[in-house]
Amino acid sequence: MNNSVGIVKTEIAEFDTELQLESGRLLGPLSIAYETYGTLNADKSNVILVTHAWTGDAHAAGRHTEQDRKPGWWDDMIGPGKVLDTERFFVLCSNVIGSCKGSTGPTSLNPRTGKPYNLSFPVIMVRDMVRAQKLLLDRLGIDSLLTVIGGSMGAMQAVEWSILYPEMVRSIIPIAGTGRTSPMAISLNALARQAIFNDPMWKKGNYKPEHPPADGFALARAVGHISFLSDASMHLKFSRRFSARDGMFDFFGQFEVERYLEYNGGSFVGRFDTNAFLYLAKALDLYDVAWNFDGLEDALSRLNCPSLWFAFTSDWLYTPDQTEEVVEVLKSLDKPASYHLIDSDYGHDSFLVEPDKFTPYVVEFLNQLA
Amino acid sequence: MNNSVGIVKTEIAEFDTELQLESGRLLGPLSIAYETYGTLNADKSNVILVTHAWTGDAHAAGRHTEQDRKPGWWDDMIGPGKVLDTERFFVLCSNVIGSCKGSTGPTSLNPRTGKPYNLSFPVIMVRDMVRAQKLLLDRLGIDSLLTVIGGSMGAMQAVEWSILYPEMVRSIIPIAGTGRTSPMAISLNALARQAIFNDPMWKKGNYKPEHPPADGFALARAVGHISFLSDASMHLKFSRRFSARDGMFDFFGQFEVERYLEYNGGSFVGRFDTNAFLYLAKALDLYDVAWNFDGLEDALSRLNCPSLWFAFTSDWLYTPDQTEEVVEVLKSLDKPASYHLIDSDYGHDSFLVEPDKFTPYVVEFLNQLA
Numbered sequence: 001m002n003n004s005v006g007i008v009k010t011e012i013a014e015f016d017t018e019l020q021l022e023s024g025r026l027l028g029p030l031s032i033a034y035e036t037y038g039t040l041n042a043d044k045s046n047v048i049l050v051t052h053a054w055t056g057d058a059h060a061a062g063r064h065t066e067q068d069r070k071p072g073w074w075d076d077m078i079g080p081g082k083v084l085d086t087e088r089f090f091v092l093c094s095n096v097i098g099s100c101k102g103s104t105g106p107t108s109l110n111p112r113t114g115k116p117y118n119l120s121f122p123v124i125m126v127r128d129m130v131r132a133q134k135l136l137l138d139r140l141g142i143d144s145l146l147t148v149i150g151g152s153m154g155a156m157q158a159v160e161w162s163i164l165y166p167e168m169v170r171s172i173i174p175i176a177g178t179g180r181t182s183p184m185a186i187s188l189n190a191l192a193r194q195a196i197f198n199d200p201m202w203k204k205g206n207y208k209p210e211h212p213p214a215d216g217f218a219l220a221r222a223v224g225h226i227s228f229l230s231d232a233s234m235h236l237k238f239s240r241r242f243s244a245r246d247g248m249f250d251f252f253g254q255f256e257v258e259r260y261l262e263y264n265g266g267s268f269v270g271r272f273d274t275n276a277f278l279y280l281a282k283a284l285d286l287y288d289v290a291w292n293f294d295g296l297e298d299a300l301s302r303l304n305c306p307s308l309w310f311a312f313t314s315d316w317l318y319t320p321d322q323t324e325e326v327v328e329v330l331k332s333l334d335k336p337a338s339y340h341l342i343d344s345d346y347g348h349d350s351f352l353v354e355p356d357k358f359t360p361y362v363v364e365f366l367n368q369l370a
Numbered sequence: 371m372n373n374s375v376g377i378v379k380t381e382i383a384e385f386d387t388e389l390q391l392e393s394g395r396l397l398g399p400l401s402i403a404y405e406t407y408g409t410l411n412a413d414k415s416n417v418i419l420v421t422h423a424w425t426g427d428a429h430a431a432g433r434h435t436e437q438d439r440k441p442g443w444w445d446d447m448i449g450p451g452k453v454l455d456t457e458r459f460f461v462l463c464s465n466v467i468g469s470c471k472g473s474t475g476p477t478s479l480n481p482r483t484g485k486p487y488n489l490s491f492p493v494i495m496v497r498d499m500v501r502a503q504k505l506l507l508d509r510l511g512i513d514s515l516l517t518v519i520g521g522s523m524g525a526m527q528a529v530e531w532s533i534l535y536p537e538m539v540r541s542i543i544p545i546a547g548t549g550r551t552s553p554m555a556i557s558l559n560a561l562a563r564q565a566i567f568n569d570p571m572w573k574k575g576n577y578k579p580e581h582p583p584a585d586g587f588a589l590a591r592a593v594g595h596i597s598f599l600s601d602a603s604m605h606l607k608f609s610r611r612f613s614a615r616d617g618m619f620d621f622f623g624q625f626e627v628e629r630y631l632e633y634n635g636g637s638f639v640g641r642f643d644t645n646a647f648l649y650l651a652k653a654l655d656l657y658d659v660a661w662n663f664d665g666l667e668d669a670l671s672r673l674n675c676p677s678l679w680f681a682f683t684s685d686w687l688y689t690p691d692q693t694e695e696v697v698e699v700l701k702s703l704d705k706p707a708s709y710h711l712i713d714s715d716y717g718h719d720s721f722l723v724e725p726d727k728f729t730p731y732v733v734e735f736l737n738q739l740a
Contacts, residue, residue: 024619183625183627184599186625186627190624190628191561194588198585198589199568200570219565229554230554234553249393249395249493251652255560282621
């Protein structure tokens with residue numbers, strides 16, 4: 001347990017309130033799952049909010065039990081002496097609404113019917129996720145965030161924080177993000193959606209949790225998985241090796257990369273809810289920082305803090321030019337924005353696979369702030 | 371009908387023979403569908419072989435009837451006064467084996483059972499397609515090809531021609547090809563396969579032609595479609611526009627790009643056979659010019675003619691570096707190879723969408739040969 005935050009527990013905060021969503025619909029009551037690491041200081045000025053990606057959760061660091069085989073999803077980053085040093089910072093991570101990891105989402109009970117929402121759950125945007133996180137911070141009495149840091153959908157949340165609550169946010173660190181989801185990324189999500197819709201077990205979202213649309217959902221996950229990788233990372237890991245089990249001229253024979261995608265898709269089915277996956281895909285598709293503002297400049301003019309941005313050369317899902325577009329607008333607005341294009345072969349996943357390539361910049365940035 | 375080859379007819383050549391495939395299996399008897407345009411000259415020295423891509427066919431130019439709404443798939447290129455000038459050249463295009471457009475494939479009758487092959491059809495490689503084309507040329511008494519030209523899977527066939535039959539081939543023009551299919555391309559085909567396998571209507575390939583696995587096949591086509599486009603071309607065509615029919619906050623609401631993919635996938639189902647699509651995907655995956663040789667150098671050392679290669683900047687399926695790898699080996703072997711990287715936003719499809727960007731080089735190349 002060296003450098004680990006140790007045994008942690010996911011807390012659930014309950015809110016007997018209705019959140020007005022971007023769609024105009026109301027959502028409530030709300031549950032928000034969260035974890036914290038480190039100690040809140042006396043003036044509550046050492047809070048770092050970590051925001052998770054699509055299928056992430058509140059469990060960013062440590063282990064839930066001594067027997068846990070895997071720690072939280074960003075355990076490399078969070079702990080005593082680590083980049084997000086829990087001896088200095090109070091680190092908070094919460095599960096987004098729309099997900100299935102403890103916060104209110106399509107698997108939650110609809111208070112009007114007493115049954116799971118399923119497709120009666122409202123379409124949400126990333127902005128709605130951030131408004132829900134704000135309720136949690138209010139509850140915890142936190143009114144200042146040293147930084148908001150996250151990758152992918154986590155980067156989107158960081159940016160939304162800075163434009164919705166500029167008075168609270170002292171910096172943001174968006175990693176492998178985008179200012180607006182591209183038609184290519186939307187198209188890939190469309191494939192994932194259709195894979196699920198095609199599965200008769202999906203039943204328009206009314207499957208029983210114990211009988212999910214496993215085949216369609218596994219395929220949907222494989223679509224996402226490919227978009228997180230790169231041709232270079234696949235070459236490194238699999239090249240064109242044929243599966244040892246199969247004959248090359250067998251109709252159902254598989255290359256190693258194909259078997260890997262199938263295996264990972266299948267194992268994901270038991271770990272995430274299909275409808276939650278669909279709602280979060282929708283939130284990703286709808287993401288546009290300029291939404292409800294008069295364009296990108298108007299939106300970003302609200303940001304009032306230093307920002308540190310990272311993109312990765314081999315990321316073909318949220319390509320570097322998408323981050324660069326945002327950073328250029330910030331610079332044209334004389335906002336203090338730093339940008340690093342990190343050379344990595346690991347595609348969109350680089351931020352999880354090769355943290356050492358960008359964390360020195362994060363440490364330096366935090367030292368200048370704190 | 372200006373500059374058109376006019377009304378044409380697909381011919382079928384029958385071969386009462388068995389072709390030995392790379393897998394060791396035998397395939398026969400064989401039908402090969404083909405079309406020709408222009409006139410074979412006295413010494414049969416003006417033949418251009420056009421090789422088609424994955425879902426292409428023998429109908430490369432002209433129309434089958436006066437009422438045809440669409441001409442052949444490369445009508446822009448083939449005709450009197452066009453790049454492949456039918457007043458000078460005798461242009462031949464044949465449907466590959468494994469397809470469903472007149473040549474022997476999984477929809478053909480298995481002579482041993484009297485029923486369609488379906489999955490009893492053998493796995494074929496691009497090299498097998500070329501050996502079958504050779505039978506056709508022998509039948510037509512043609513023993514010299516001025517050039518073999520094609521894009522994508524057509525480029526693979528051109529290369530195979532040059533190394534299998536160097537004594538017949540006076541030049542090749544591979545466009546948007548690769549020396550070996552990358553794990554990324556294999557992964558995308560794996561998604562397409564799984565989409566079909568997941569469809570209960572597929573029935574392990576034993577669907578009735580009138581009841582194809584339409585949902586799975588449409589999704590499979592959409593996977594392919596995305597891989598032929600690029601983020602830039604999608605931005606040009608669709609940007610992030612939401613379908614006018616849908617509300618942005620409707621769960622089933624679609625962006626225009628999503629609706630387009632769905633529509634095109636659906637309309638493809640009636641135009642191609644699912645099993646043939648799968649067999650050709652397999653042939654693409656297995657493609658490696660070095661197959662059964664001692665590496666790329668050994669394979670390419672057999673090529674004995676000038677070659678003209680094109681790749682496109684935005685092609686992320688068969689990326690330019692894949693063509694460059696082959697061209698570099700040819701140059702290291704002192705083979706006369708010319709390569710042009712064409713700046714285009716249209717992804718893998720650039721060779722069909724923006725022919726004007728590369729055809730001047732083709733005209734010049736052919737003039738130097740002929």
